[in-house]
Amino acid sequence: MINEMKFAQYVFGSKHCNVYPGEKFENLGRLVDKSSAILLIDANVYNLHRETFSDWKTIIIKPGEDSKQYSTVTDIIRQLIRYEADRTSWLIGIGGGVVTDITGFVASIYMRGVRFGFLPTTLLGIVDAAIGGKNGINVNLYKNLIGTINQPEFILVDHDFLKTLPQEEWINGMAEVIKHACIRDRAMFDLLEQHSLDAICGSDEGLLRDLIARNIDIKMSIVQKDEREAGERKLLNFGHTLGHAIEIFSKLPHGHAVGIGMALAADLSVKHAGLSEDEYSRIIDVLIKYKLPITTSLTMDEVFELIRLDKKRRGNVIDLVLLKSIGSAAIHTVELEELKTVLD
Ligand SMILES: NC(=O)c1ccc[n+]([C@@H]2O[C@H](COP(=O)([O-])OP(=O)(O)OC[C@H]3O[C@@H](n4cnc5c(N)ncnc54)[C@H](O)[C@@H]3O)[C@@H](O)[C@H]2O)c1
Numbered sequence: 411m412i413n414e415m416k417f418a419q420y421v422f423g424s425k426h427c428n429v430y431p432g433e434k435f436e437n438l439g440r441l442v443d444k445s446s447a448i449l450l451i452d453a454n455v456y457n458l459h460r461e462t463f464s465d466w467k468t469i470i471i472k473p474g475e476d477s478k479q480y481s482t483v484t485d486i487i488r489q490l491i492r493y494e495a496d497r498t499s500w501l502i503g504i505g506g507g508v509v510t511d512i513t514g515f516v517a518s519i520y521m522r523g524v525r526f527g528f529l530p531t532t533l534l535g536i537v538d539a540a541i542g543g544k545n546g547i548n549v550n551l552y553k554n555l556i557g558t559i560n561q562p563e564f565i566l567v568d569h570d571f572l573k574t575l576p577q578e579e580w581i582n583g584m585a586e587v588i589k590h591a592c593i594r595d596r597a598m599f600d601l602l603e604q605h606s607l608d609a610i611c612g613s614d615e616g617l618l619r620d621l622i623a624r625n626i627d628i629k630m631s632i633v634q635k636d637e638r639e640a641g642e643r644k645l646l647n648f649g650h651t652l653g654h655a656i657e658i659f660s661k662l663p664h665g666h667a668v669g670i671g672m673a674l675a676a677d678l679s680v681k682h683a684g685l686s687e688d689e690y691s692r693i694i695d696v697l698i699k700y701k702l703p704i705t706t707s708l709t710m711d712e713v714f715e716l717i718r719l720d721k722k723r724r725g726n727v728i729d730l731v732l733l734k735s736i737g738s739a740a741i742h743t744v745e746l747e748e749l750k751t752v753l754d
Pocket residue numbers: 452453454455458473474475478505506507508509511531532534535538539540541542543544545554571572573574575576579582
């Protein structure tokens with residue numbers, strides 16, 4: 411029965427993760443036994459798709475980044491005990507990155523580890539957060555301070571959930587899609603230039619399917635080679651070192667901050683990595699096309715101070731991911747003074 415569901419298998423050492431793209435939630439019962447599965451669901455997703463989950467054991471998680479903390483974990487564990495979950499149980503995370511990060515973490519520590527799978531319901535979750543096995547929670551202002559690297563057994567992508575996703579969340583996800591195109595997939599970058607946010611969000615199901623499959627494959631292939639981020643996985647940080655610092659000070663949504671981070675990294679790429687002015691302009695145009703900001707009114711002194719504290723800094727230099735051309739990225743060492751000039 412399971413063989414009828416199309417999947418791509420990604421191998422990680424002794425484990426593998428099966429990705430079921432364009433599947434239906436109804437087929438989840440073919441992958442896990444309903445009686446042994448507990449669904450951890452984002453409350454917004456639960457409220458919008460309530461009937462879908464009848465007959466399943468559920469734990470509802472409050473939406474938002476604030477849920478990624480230890481008290482949520484303890485609360486979930488109490489509910490697992492109430493459900494008499496044991497080492498044969500499955501935990502299935504259904505929601506955006508907040509829920510998949512929490513689910514992967516709880517599944518990794520409950521009874522020293524139980525099996526888990528994801529049904530990501532945001533674009534960012536599908537193309538980024540659910541992929542790669544990093545999961546965890548925040549401690550105070552320290553993002554993802556506690557966590558594990560542990561791959562889910564499967565990821566099932568049901569496009570029907572995306573029908574209720576607000577536009578703001580599509581834009582956040584597009585930042586990661588643009589990032590993947592910039593570092594790895596020139597042809598996908600051309601595709602993004604030719605299409606629009608509206609086509610991807612709603613009118614062109616084939617285009618969305620293609621983009622999702624390509625993005626999952628890009629991240630999976632990078633992570634397969636470097637699960638613990640010793641080398642190649644660092645390329646996924648394109649726009650993120652600067653973006654994270656901007657996110658903290660501006661309280662902008664993650665994708666928006668990363669958009670600005672990528673614009674700055676593209677600027678530095680012209681100066682340090684040989685990116686042509688023409689390709690720089692194309693990157694800026696694509697960011698604007700997908701409604702991502704490229705500048706901020708923040709005072710850059712604060713942002714610079716935070717970058718100075720970044721763990722990627724060594725003395726007065728910092729390692730940043732820069733582009734040689736669209737689709738080709740590498741790590742470059744940049745002087746902090748030079749970075750300050752670009753930020754100013
Ligand atoms: N583990 C990783 O490798 C990794 C990578 C990137 C991001 N992350 C984490 O992911 C989180 C961000 O993920 P996110 O952007 O998906 O945010 P999110 O999980 O907060 O979801 C965004 C919003 O969309 C709502 N939502 C989700 N699915 C919906 C749907 N189908 N219809 C309507 N509303 C829906 C949620 O309730 C929430 O309000 C952050 O905590 C970040 O640290 C993890």
